[in-house]
Amino acid sequence: MALSVREYRARIKSTESMKKITRAMELIAASRIIKAQQRAQAAAPYARELTRAVSAVATFSNVDHALTLEPENPKKAAILIVTSDRGLAGAYSSSVLKEAERLIEKLKGEGKDVDLYTSGRKAEAYFKFRQRRVVQSWTGFSDQPTYDVAAEIGATLIATFLAEEGDDLADVDEVHVVYTRFRSMLSQEPTAVRLLPLEVVEGTEPPEAGDLLPLYEFEPSPSDVLDSLLPRYVQSRIFFALLQAAASELAARQKAMKSATDNADELIKKYKRIANQARQAGITQEISEIVGGVNALADAQAGSE
Amino acid sequence: MADAGGAVLQVELVAADRLVWSGQATMVIARTTEGDVGILPNHAPLLSSIIEGVVDVQTVEGETWVAAVDAGFLSVADNRVSILSERAEMSHEIDLEKARQDLERARSSGEDDDAAQEAVRRAEARIRAAERAS
Numbered sequence: 001m002a003l004s005v006r007e008y009r010a011r012i013k014s015t016e017s018m019k020k021i022t023r024a025m026e027l028i029a030a031s032r033i034i035k036a037q038q039r040a041q042a043a044a045p046y047a048r049e050l051t052r053a054v055s056a057v058a059t060f061s062n063v064d065h066a067l068t069l070e071p072e073n074p075k076k077a078a079i080l081i082v083t084s085d086r087g088l089a090g091a092y093s094s095s096v097l098k099e100a101e102r103l104i105e106k107l108k109g110e111g112k113d114v115d116l117y118t119s120g121r122k123a124e125a126y127f128k129f130r131q132r133r134v135v136q137s138w139t140g141f142s143d144q145p146t147y148d149v150a151a152e153i154g155a156t157l158i159a160t161f162l163a164e165e166g167d168d169l170a171d172v173d174e175v176h177v178v179y180t181r182f183r184s185m186l187s188q189e190p191t192a193v194r195l196l197p198l199e200v201v202e203g204t205e206p207p208e209a210g211d212l213l214p215l216y217e218f219e220p221s222p223s224d225v226l227d228s229l230l231p232r233y234v235q236s237r238i239f240f241a242l243l244q245a246a247a248s249e250l251a252a253r254q255k256a257m258k259s260a261t262d263n264a265d266e267l268i269k270k271y272k273r274i275a276n277q278a279r280q281a282g283i284t285q286e287i288s289e290i291v292g293g294v295n296a297l298a299d300a301q302a303g304s305e
Numbered sequence: 306m307a308d309a310g311g312a313v314l315q316v317e318l319v320a321a322d323r324l325v326w327s328g329q330a331t332m333v334i335a336r337t338t339e340g341d342v343g344i345l346p347n348h349a350p351l352l353s354s355i356i357e358g359v360v361d362v363q364t365v366e367g368e369t370w371v372a373a374v375d376a377g378f379l380s381v382a383d384n385r386v387s388i389l390s391e392r393a394e395m396s397h398e399i400d401l402e403k404a405r406q407d408l409e410r411a412r413s414s415g416e417d418d419d420a421a422q423e424a425v426r427r428a429e430a431r432i433r434a435a436e437r438a439s
Contacts (some may be wrong), residue, residue, distance in 0.1 A: 049319055049387045051351060053380050147321040148369040149389060216382070219339055219353035228354045229378065232391070239321060 006284065008275035012268055019264035025088065026257035031142065033185070033250040038146070040182070040243040047236050054233050056216055057226050065223075065229045066162055068198045076113045078135070078160055079103060080153065081181035082245040083120035084140040090182065090256035092188070092249055099190035101179045107176075115160075115172055117152065118233045119242070134197060135160075143249060145242035147235075154235035164200035179241040179246035186255075188248035198230065202266035229230070276279075312346035316371055316386045320393040326362070326370060331407075332397055333363040333386050335379050344381055351381040357426040359434045362386055364413035375427060376411040399435040404428060 061127045081100045083093040100123075104114050118137040120123055127134045136156060141149050163171040175196040218225050316333055318326040333344040344351075345380035355377055362370040377390030408428035414421055 039322065043321065045317065045324045046319045046321050049317070049380070049389050050378075053378055053389070056380070116374060150321075151391065172373060216350045216352045216380075219342075219351065221336055224338075225352055225354055225378075228376070232377075232389075236321065 003278070005275055005278045008271055008278060012271045012275065015271065016263050019213060019261055019268070022257045022260040022264060026254055026261060029254035031256060033254060036144070036243070036250055037182075038143060038239075040247055043147075043236075043239060043243055047240055050229070050236050052231050052253065054143050054229055055258055057218070057222060065226050065230055067156075067158070067196060067234070070197050071173040074112055076115065076172045077107045077296055078115040078117055078157060078172040078175045079107075080117045080119050080157065080175070080177045081120065081123045083123040083142070084245075084249040085121045085139055087122065087255060089249055089253035092252035092256075093120070093126075095182055095189045096124060096178060096245075097126055099149055099192055103176060103178060103192045112173075117153075117157065128174065129225040135274075139266045141242075143246050145239070145246055150239035150242055154231065154238045157196070157238075158231055177238065177241050177246045180252075182251065183248040185251050191220060193241075195234060199233070275283045312384055312403050314384050316362055316388070318360065318362070318393055319372075319389045319390070321379040321391045323345055323374065325393045326395060328362075330364045331365055331388045332363040332384075333388075335388060336360075337417075342379070343345055346378075346384055348381050348384075350383075351379070353379045355356065355379050355388070355390070357423065358430045359401065360393075361439065366396065371434045373399060373427075373438045375424075394431065394434070395438065396434040399431050401435040404417075404431040404435060408432060 010051045020282065079100060081096060083096050107114050116127060116132070116134045118134050119139070120142045121139045124134065124137045124139060136155060138149060154296070157175050160172050161175055174194060176192055177191045177195050178190065197227055313329045313331060314333060315363065316326070316328060316330045331346065335344075335355050337353045339353075339356050342351075342353065349394065355374065357375055358373075360372045360374050362372070364370065372393055372395050374388065374390040374394075375392040377388065377393075380387050380389075387427075392437055408425065411424040411428050
C-alpha cells in the first residue's frame with residue numbers, strides 16, 4: 001500500500017506486455033506441435049518396415065552381430081541425453097536431466113564408468129556449469145530434428161560401441177538414451193532405454209499356421225544384409241527419440257506458457273484492485289481534507305462573529 | 306507371369322522421414338549390391354540391400370514412376386514390396402539443374418574415398434531419374 005497509484009499503473013502495464021509475449025509463445029508452440037506430430041507420424045512407416053526386416057533376419061539366421069553381442073564384463077557405458085535448446089518449457093529439460101542423473105547413479109552403482117553425450121543446449125549448459133565432462137554434444141535442432149542429425153549421432157555412438165580397447169575412441173560396452181516420451185498433449189514422461197547392444201525382439205510365441213514369416217532369400221548374404229540393416233535400425237531408433245523429444249518439448253512449452261499467461265492475468269487483476277484501492281484512498285483523503293478545511297473555516301467564522 | 310492370377314504388387318517406397326510413394330504396381334526394378342533386380346507379382350520372398358540408384362515402378366494403370374534412392378533395403382514378401390532408403394525422391398521432385406551442379410561439385414571435390422564416391426553415385430542417380438521422367 002506504500003506505493004502511489006502511478007507506480008501500480010506502471011506495474012500493470014509491464015505485466016500486460018509480458019502476458020502478450022507468453023500468449024504469443026503459447027500459440028506458436030501450439031501450431032508447431034501439430035507439425036511435430038505429423039513428422040513423427042511420417043517417420044513411422046520407415047521404422048515399422050525396418051523393424052519387420054530386422055526381426056525377419058534375426059529369426060531366420062543365427063548370425064551373431066557385433067551390435068547385438070552382450071559384452072561379458074561391461075565396464076563403461078555411454079548415455080545420450082536429449083534435451084531442448086531453449087528454456088521456457090517448464091520442467092521439460094530438468095526432468096530429463098533428473099532421469100539421466102538417476103541412470104548415471106544406477107550405472108555407477110553397477111561399477112560402470114559413464115560417458116556423456118548430449119543433445120540440446122540445456123544439457124550442455126547443465127554439465128558445463130557443474131564442470132562435468134561431456135564427450136560430444138549436438139545442438140541447434142531440438143524442435144525440428146532431421147534424419148541427418150540422427151544419422152550422425154547414431155554413427156558416432158555405434159563407432160564408440162564398436163571401438164576396441166586401446167583405440168583412439170572411447171570404448172563403451174553399452175549405450176543408453178534418455179529422452180522424453182510423448183504420451184499425449186498433457187503428459188510427457190522422461191524415459192531411459194538401452195540402445196546397444198541391441199535386443200532384437202524375436203517372436204517368443206510359436207507362430208500360428210498361416211501366420212508364418214516368409215522364408216526370405218538374402219542378397220548378398222544374411223550377414224551382409226544384417227551388417228547394413230542394424231546401424232540403420234539404431235539410427236532410426238535415435239531419430240524416433242529425437243522426434244518424440246521435439247513433440248514433448250513443444251507440448252511442455254505450450255503448457256508452461258499457458259500457465260504463465262494465466263498467472264499474468266491473475267497478477268493484473270490483483271494490481272488493478274490495489275491500484276483502485278489506492279486511488280479511492282487518495283480521493284477519500286482529499287474529501288476529508290476539504291471537509292476538514294471547510295469545517296475549520298466555518299468554526300473560525302462562527303467564533304469571530 | 307505379369308498377369309499371374311491377377312496378382313499385383315503392393316509397393317511402398319519409404320524414406321526415413323516420410324512415405325514417398327505407395328500404391329499398386331505390376332513391376333518394380335531396383336539396383337541391389339549384386340545388380341539390377343526386377344520384381345514381378347508372386348516373387349519369392351527376398352531381402353536385399355540396394356545401393357544408390359534409380360527405382361522403376363510400373364503401376365497397374367500402366368504408368369511408370371521413377372525415383373532416386375540412397376542405399377537401403379528392398380524387401381519382398383506376399384506380393385508386398387517395401388523399399389527403404391534414408392533418402393528417396395520421386396523424379397518430379399528433383400531439380401535437374403541443381404542435381405547437375407551437385408554432380409559437378411561431387412566430381413570436382415577431388416576426394417576419392419567412399420563418401421565422395423557415394424555422393425557421385427547419388428548425384429548421378431538423381432539426374433538419371435529426372436531425365437528418364439522428362
